[in-house]
Amino acid sequence: MVERATPLGADFRPGSYGDFADGVGVTLSEPSTGTIVEATAWPGHEKALTAALGRGTGLSLALAPGAGAYRDAKAAAFNIGPGRFLVSGKDEGLVDDLARAVSLETGTITDLSHGRTALRIEGMATEWVLAKLFALDFSLDAFPVSAGRATAHHDFFVQIQRTGDHRFDLYVFRSFARAFAMALRHAAQDVGYAIK
Amino acid sequence: MLISCPHCGPRDLAEFSYQGDATRTRPEPASTDTKAWHDYVYTRPNPAGPHHEYWQHAGGCRAHLLIVRDTLSHEIHSVALARSANASGARA
Numbered sequence: 001m002v003e004r005a006t007p008l009g010a011d012f013r014p015g016s017y018g019d020f021a022d023g024v025g026v027t028l029s030e031p032s033t034g035t036i037v038e039a040t041a042w043p044g045h046e047k048a049l050t051a052a053l054g055r056g057t058g059l060s061l062a063l064a065p066g067a068g069a070y071r072d073a074k075a076a077a078f079n080i081g082p083g084r085f086l087v088s089g090k091d092e093g094l095v096d097d098l099a100r101a102v103s104l105e106t107g108t109i110t111d112l113s114h115g116r117t118a119l120r121i122e123g124m125a126t127e128w129v130l131a132k133l134f135a136l137d138f139s140l141d142a143f144p145v146s147a148g149r150a151t152a153h154h155d156f157f158v159q160i161q162r163t164g165d166h167r168f169d170l171y172v173f174r175s176f177a178r179a180f181a182m183a184l185r186h187a188a189q190d191v192g193y194a195i196k
Numbered sequence: 197m198l199i200s201c202p203h204c205g206p207r208d209l210a211e212f213s214y215q216g217d218a219t220r221t222r223p224e225p226a227s228t229d230t231k232a233w234h235d236y237v238y239t240r241p242n243p244a245g246p247h248h249e250y251w252q253h254a255g256g257c258r259a260h261l262l263i264v265r266d267t268l269s270h271e272i273h274s275v276a277l278a279r280s281a282n283a284s285g286a287r288a
Contacts, residue, residue: 043279065203065257081257082203082277135208150204152211152255 006030007117007177014196018189025125025191028184031169034092036116041083041107049107053077053085056101057094061085068148070163078148078161083107086148086159086171088118117177119184122167125191130168132187134158140165156180197270202277203257211255218248218262218278244268250278 006012008030016024041049050063059069059077068078075089087098095111102109121129127138133153137143148161158180159171172180185193197209217240223232244267251261260278265271 065205082259084257135210150256150258151207157255 004114007174008181009178012178012181012195014194016192016194017185018192020192020194023192024123024194026121026123026129026188027194027196028181028188029120029122029196031118031120032090033088033118034090034113035094035098036086036088036112036118036171037095037098038080038110038112039085039087039098039102039107040110042105043083045106046083049083049085049102052102052106053087053098056098057087057089066147066149068146068161070146070161072163076161076163076169078146078159080148080150080159086161088169088171115174116171117174119170119172119177119181120163120167121170121184121188122164123191123193124166125188126166126168129184129188129191130160133183134160136160138168153180153183156183199251199253199261199263199272200275201253201256201259201261202275203259204253207253207256211253212251212261213254215250215252215260218250246273 039049039053046063050061054061057075057077059071059075061069061077064079066079070076073090075087075094077085077087080086095113099109130138134151136149136151143149143162145162145164148159150159152158156172156176161169163169198206199209199212200206220236223229223236227233246264247267249263249265251263253259253261262276262278262281264273266273
């Protein structure tokens, strides 16, 4: 299998940056996502799609706005719109599992593995940094672990899933990933950040 | 200004894009009634008050919405998913 090149460029290299004299506030990384898929239900088949995605990923998914599920290093899925889910996983074969699990009568599976990039931000200052970019409430009460949100920062359309108390995975168009990573780095400058 | 998306909840206006006047009815595509096409394209009531409009939550769930907005105060009177609103005949 050909190794997929990162769209983040040579500039996104490990190290500590910004004001990190007292330690870094956040850590940025590019999680390994072999599969990124958008699943959409035909009208009236939303429940069937949710169940099929659960079978395909092994996740326990609920059908509710922003609801999601996450299993570390395995698979993640969250609701991004009415009858629509973003599903990702480390394994490149997940897209085939999902295509088998979701029948043509239930909905569609669109492979976005080469069209999206996932960026991970984690650390104690994560909410502070993300709040600079997005008009969303990132507190744990309003945005619980596993939940997802679709939002935008100017022209960057971003789908966000909380995967830990202080950790979020952000999915962006691959062609915007380098510019978005730069915006994220600028926002993290004052708290100090590490790239790993 | 905030718009309460039926799916996502209250979101900033910047996430939404205006999609047009929801009060017009497009003539049949094969129609040769020039007056009907002229009225559809050019004749706008431009009300001072509540106005039915299509919007899209383009920077969010990407759903198309039917919004009733007051053109004098910009107050949003109601927001519904366009698909359900049209199905229930709520369109003006």
